[in-house]
Amino acid sequence: MSEITELIGKARGGDPQASERLFATLYDELRRLAAGQLRGDPGMRATSLVHEAYLKLAAHGAIEVNDRGHYFAVAARIMRQIVIDHVRSRAALRRGGDVHIAPLTTTALQAVAQDRDEEVLALDAALGSLAEVDPQLAGLVEMRFYAGLELSEIASVQERSERSLKRDWRRARAFLQRELTAE
Amino acid sequence: MSTATERWVEVAALFDELADLEHVVRARRLAELEQSDPMLAAEVRALLLADDAPNPLLDGELACEVAGIRAQDAADPVPAGTTGPWQLLRPLGEGGMGVVWLAERTDGAYEQQVAVKLLKRGMDTEAILRRFLQERRILARLNHPNIVRLVDGGMSADGRPYYVMDFVDGQPITRYAADHHLDVHSRMRLLARVADAVAYAHAQLVVHRDLKPSNVLVDSQGEPRVLDFGIAKLIEESGEQTQTGTGLRVMSPAYAAPEQILGEPIGTATDVYALGLMLCELLVGQLPRQRRGATPAQLALEASQEVTDRASTLAARMSPVQLQDLYGDAVEARQLARTLSGDLDLIVTTALQREPSRRYATAAAFADDLRRWLEGRPISARADSAGYRLKTFIRRHRVGVAASVLVAVSLLGGLGAALWQAQLARAEAQRADVERGKAERELARSERVKDFILTLFQEQDPISRASAVARTPVALIRDGIAQIDSSLAGEPELQAQLLKDLGEIQISLDDREAAKATLKRAWELQSNLSGPDSIATAEVLAAYGEAVYAVGDVPASATLLRDALAKLRKAGAGNLPRAALAESSLANIELVQGSNEEAEKLARHGVEVFRDTYGVDDVRVASRLGVLGKVQQEAGNYPDALASYREALAIVAKNNGEEHVRTAMLRTNVGDVLRVQHKYDEALVQYQAALGIERAKLPADHLYVGGTLLRLGDLQRRMGNLEAAERSFTESLAILGKTPSGQYAQALQTFGGLARAQGRFELAAQRYRKSFEAFKAATGDSVYTWITALLEVGALTDAGKLADADRLAAQAVAALARVSPDDHYNNTFAASVIGGLRLAESRYDEAIPLLRQTLAGMQTIYDKDHAEIAQARVALAAALLGKQESGLRDEAATLIGTAIETLTRAGDAGSEPMLGAAYLERSRFHQQGGDLAAARADVEAAMVRLRTPEYAPKLRQAEALARQLGARVDGKA
The missing domain is CATH 1.10.10 (Arc Repressor Mutant, subunit A)
Structure with a gap:
């Protein structure tokens, strides 16, 4: 885990290999936590996975405070991947027995637990379209929907005002909604 | 695009x-x-x-997905049944917002009775739900035994918003108190617990906004539980677009605070007002004022001119029947009035002030005064205004800035200073009447500063700015500075003072460039206001000088600090703690610039000022002693440095205990001094003690532990215990390596030195390489990075890997010329390393000028008897002899002679192998002159002295020469 800060630095500098390794490292940690969540691990209530992972990494000194913005962006992307992977391999999960979700976790994971696979996949596709015209907006949706961050939290890690994020969210939401309902 | x-x-x-x-x-x-x-x-x-359009996925499942409650119109109050998870059992009551039902889960997920509040038809369901989804995590965070938990929320099948909370089987607090005939003390205790719960919510940045007896239920165990936290806000704010007028529609005007009726900002003080009303109602069974207005306009008029009756007055007017209802038989009106008059009246009045800022700042403060009254202690509302307000200020901070403790502490420090100045000013005024006006202005000003900072933190209130929870301290202070411009435009004196306070906080938050800009403005403003030579201006100037130091402009900072100190002294303020702090900063600069005496004088004065101001045993004195010790240590004044550190150690141990982490840090300082004094055994004791404390108090992989292990390893290396050193280094590196830092790189470099001392040159080269990479990561293309590369060149040279050394040397020289072209020490060091490499390569023509440069450089850096100079002489002599030209031999002989003289005089163990290297060159000199007997004698003298691993290459050269000369090698002829 000690390499994470370094990887974040390199990734931010545009090193594609570092980005990939960062993604892979965080992916494992988050998937582990998400698995716990989907099992209904009571210890996971109310704290979002991404925060949990962040705190773990930070406790190990693997992440410096000023890396938070980049960390959350990457983590949100990863959560999106985890959710989609999860939906696609549902059969395996079903064999595992009851799916029980602790309340008040990320919206995306709740949707997955409610078997709303088609909606989740459709949203993912719509998000892809959004990323084509406005990647920053798509990133915001990832952070909010997949990583479960509140706007106020995103405002803090991105050092932006909540007011402007609210406006962005509203616009992103309208875009996605239009994509989802457009025939 | x-x-x-x-x-x-x-x-x-x-x-x-x-x-x-x-x-x-x-x-x-x-x-x-x-x-x-x-x-x-x-x-x-x-x-x-x-x-x-609603989107179930994006807005969260509650908006549409959780199947709603099939509730009926008001005309048909009993629901036919439910399809969702909550089945409504029976109505519990009806309030301003809607009907409350007892309900239970139908899906068997768990057995639970809950209360479902079904909001009135006509409320903007969509907006409320969205709002609910935004807020629910915050509300769910409220986890307190006296707060009723929010469980769920959603939209009923017929489109009405509802929310679900834990069911409490209890009575409204006023009813409970009356039914149980609680006495005044029990009522106060009960309400104090309610206030605790409200204070807890405030600390979570949630304001209730609709506190009233029906929202505080007391169960059969006498446990009060507060309902509906945050709900009023949720509904009000959702109504923004669909409703005009005030948010009153959802709350009862009788319990609303004036600001709620008048549409002014709402905050924690709003809940305090409600608690005050509840206290009054609990004690005398009625509210201290009536609101009769039927329209918002009438209500607003009443609220703006609100006058409340004293609780004791109301008590005196109570009829026996009323008293009987409220307290049972035990109480008389006159007796009750007497109990309530005085402090209790004052508590109620304070909570019910028309201006929120004049009330208790928090529910915690309110609860505190209730308990003070219960315990018969003086209540805070009675304390003198300045002290009282400072306390409320502190409490407000606790609430508003839970997220940024550091800022709060710093601000309080700044505020403390402002108040302290005000007190000084007041004291002066007592001495001289002429000064009175000034002192009063000063006092008024400090009050205004407080008010401003309060508003800054009121911004943290959830009502006005929910996002503020997450603002970083840096952002908070920057925002504050921006507000100074906008909200205090006409008040330059306040602006100057606040810019100074906030700028100093920026320094401590490491927001350096911003601090510099802020303090520069503060200085300019203050200079315009009170003149360039006033004490106030000089203090700001000192702070500005420190900011300039923080951004790294040392010469400019020195000028500013000296100027500031001169002005402070001239104005007779040279003994203020602020001046002492500036002196500490200046001492560090003087030290860097080589003025050791001046540095020590400044640091010593700082200690004296702090002793006089705070007392000899105050921990703040220990900090000044630490600075003094460092100055003395750097200046080479070791006995005094030890005394300073030890005194600091004693103070910290006395205040914080022998095992406090700060004592560990001071012990490492003591150990450092002992080490340079070559008192290795004593140093070892200090390092080991420090390590013991750090291991006990800190995580095993804390950087301090790594740092102390590094010192310990270096000491063990010096003591010749190379195995122990190796262990300490390895452990230290494992810790330090977790965060790439200059310290880690430094540790690797020392570790490389250890390998070199062991004669393991290739290993040394590898460790230097790692150190080089670590420096590169931590410091970039810096002097440290490339000096380390030069160390690697030296190790490669000793390892005989001359081609590798050559390649790296070229890079390092080019890089150093780029990053630090004029640094004398670096250039000398580079010349000595490259000169040594050329010597090993037998490229004498190139070695000679480099080694001449080395010798000349060393002579300006070290005093004439230093071993480095002797070594430089020997190296140059070796290169000269390498040419084998008779014209150069005499110069070589002189160099060797001087070196041997110096090293012999030094006579310590460390000089012996250097002396061996000198004898080796003198042997060559004699060989070239044909005096083989002398050559043999010298080479034998050399071999004896070169038997330390680090000098193995020299030893091999000596042995080769001995064989040529037919001298004895390893005791053999």
């Missing part, structure tokens, strides 16, 4: 603009757009439609 992206930018801008417009205006704008660009209009319209 692709055309799709361009199009989106255009659509997005229009969407943002139109989304906030009222429907009529929006329609008009769309119609206009239709005329000019129908395609664009269609896209924007589609987006706006999408904006209005």
Whole structure:
């Protein structure tokens, strides 16, 4: 885990290999936590996975405070991947027995637990379209929907005002909604 | 930019603009757009439609998915049944917002009875739900035994919003108190617990906004539970667009605070007001004022001129029947009035002030005064105004800035200073009447400073700014500075003072460039206000000087600090703690610039000022002693440095205990001094003690542990215990390596030195390489990075890997010329390393000028008897002899002679192998002159002395020469 800060630095500098390794490292940690969540691990209530992972990494000194913005962006992307992977391999999960979700976790994971696979996949596709015209907006949706961050939290890690994020969210939401309902 | 992206930018801008417009205006704008660009209009319209449509996934499942409650119209109050998870059992009551039902889960997930509050029809369900989804995590965070938990929320099948909370089987607090005939003390205790719960919620940045007896239920165990936290806000704010007027529609005007009726900002003080009302009602069974207005306008008029009756007055007027109802038989009106008059009246009055800022700042403060009254201690509301307000200020901070403790502490420090100055000013005023006006102005000013800072933190209140929870301290202070400009435009004196306080906080937050800019403005402002030579200006100037130091401009900082100190002294303020702090900063600069005596004088004065101001045993004195010790240590004044550190150690141990982490840090300082004094055994004791404390108090992989292990390893290396050193280094590196830092790189470098001392040159080269990489990561293309590369060149040279050494040397020299062209020490060091390499390569023509440069450089750096100079002489002599030209031999002989003389005089163990190297060269000199007997004697003297691993290459040269000369090698002829 000690390499994470370094990887974040390199990734931010545009090193594609570092980005990939960062993604892979965080992916494992988050998937582990998400698995716990989907099992209904009571210890996971109310704290979002991404925060949990962040705190773990930070406790190990693997992440410096000023890396938070980049960390959350990457983590949100990863959560999106985890959710989609999860939906696609549902059969395996079903064999595992009851799916029980602790309340008040990320919206995306709740949707997955409610078997709303088609909606989740459709949203993912719509998000892809959004990323084509406005990647920053798509990133915001990832952070909010997949990583479960509140706007106020995103405002803090991105050092932006909540007011402007609210406006962005509203616009992103309208875009996605239009994509989802457009025939 | 692709055309799709361009199009989106255009659509997005229009969407943002139109989304906030009222429907009529929006329609008009769309119609206009239709005329000019129908395609664009269609896209924007589609987006706006999408904006209005619910999206179950994006908005969260509660909005639509959790199957609702099949509740009926008011005309048909009993629901026919439910399909969702909550089955309504029976109505519990009806309030301003809607009907409350007892319900239970139908899906068997768990057995639980809950209360479901079904909001009235006509409320904007969509907006409330969205709001609920935004807020629910915050509300769910409220986890307190006296707060009723929020469980769920959603929309009923017939489209009404509902929310679900734990069911409490209890009575409203006033009813409970009356039914149980509680006495005054029990009522106070009960309400104090309610206030605790409210204070807890405030600390979570949630304000209730609708506290009243029916929202505080007491169960059969006498446990009070507060309902509906945050709900009022949720509904009010959702109503913004659909409702005009005030948020009163959801709350009972009788319990509303004036600011709620008048539409002013709402905060924690709003709940304090409600608690005050509840206290009054609990004690005398009625509210201290009546609101009769039927329209918002009438209510507003009443609220703005509100006068409340004293609780004791109301008590005196109570009829026996009323008293009987409230307290049972035990109490008489006159007796009750007497109990309530005085402090209790004052508590109620303070909580019910018309201006929120004049009330208790927090529910915690209110609870505190209730308990003070119960325990018969003086209540805070009675304390003198300044002290009282400072306390409320502190409490407000606890609430508002839970997220930024550091800022709060720093601000309080700054505020403390402001108040302290005010007190000074007051004391002066007592001495001289002329000064009185000034002192009063000063006092007024410090009050205004407080008010400003309070508003800064009020911004942290959830009501006015929910996002503020997450603001970083840096952002908070920057915002504050921006506010100074806008909100205090006409008050330059306040601006100057606040800019100074906030700028100093920026320094401590490491927001350095911003601190510099802030303090520069503060200085300019203050200079205009009170003149360039005033004490106030000089203090700001000192702070500015420190900010300039923080950004690394040492010479400019020195000028500013000296100027500031001169002005402070001239004005007779040279003994203020602020001056002492500036002296500490200046001492560090003087030290860097080589003025050791001046540095020590400054640091010593700082200690004296702090002793006089705070007392000899105050921990703040220990900090000054630490600075003094460092100055003395750097200046080479070791006995005094030890004394300073030890005194600091004693103070910290006395205040914080022998095992406090700060004592560990001071012990390492003591150990460092002992080490340079070559008192290795004593140093070892200190390092080991420090390590013991750090291991006990800190995580095993804390950087301090790594740092102390590094010192210990270096000491063990010096003591010749190379195995122990190796262990300490290895452990230290494992810790330090977790965070790439200069310290880690430094440790690797020392570790390389250890390998070199062991004669393991290739290993040394590898460790230097790692150190080089670590420096590069931590410091970039810096002097440290390339000096380390030179160390690697030296190790490679000793390892005989001359080609590798050569390549790296070329890089390092070029890099150093780039990053630090004029650094004398670096250039000398580079010349000595490259000169040594050329010597090993037998490229004498190149070695000679480099080694001449080395010798000349060393002579300016070290005093004439230093071993480095002797070594430089020997190296140059070796290169000269390498040429084998008779004209150069005499110079070589002189160099060797001087070196041997110096090293012999030093006579310590460390000089022996250097002396061996000198004898080796003198042997060559004699060999070239044909005096073989002398050559043999010298080479034998050399071999004896070169038997340390680090000198193995020299030893091999000596042995080769001995064989040529037929001298004895390893005791053999």
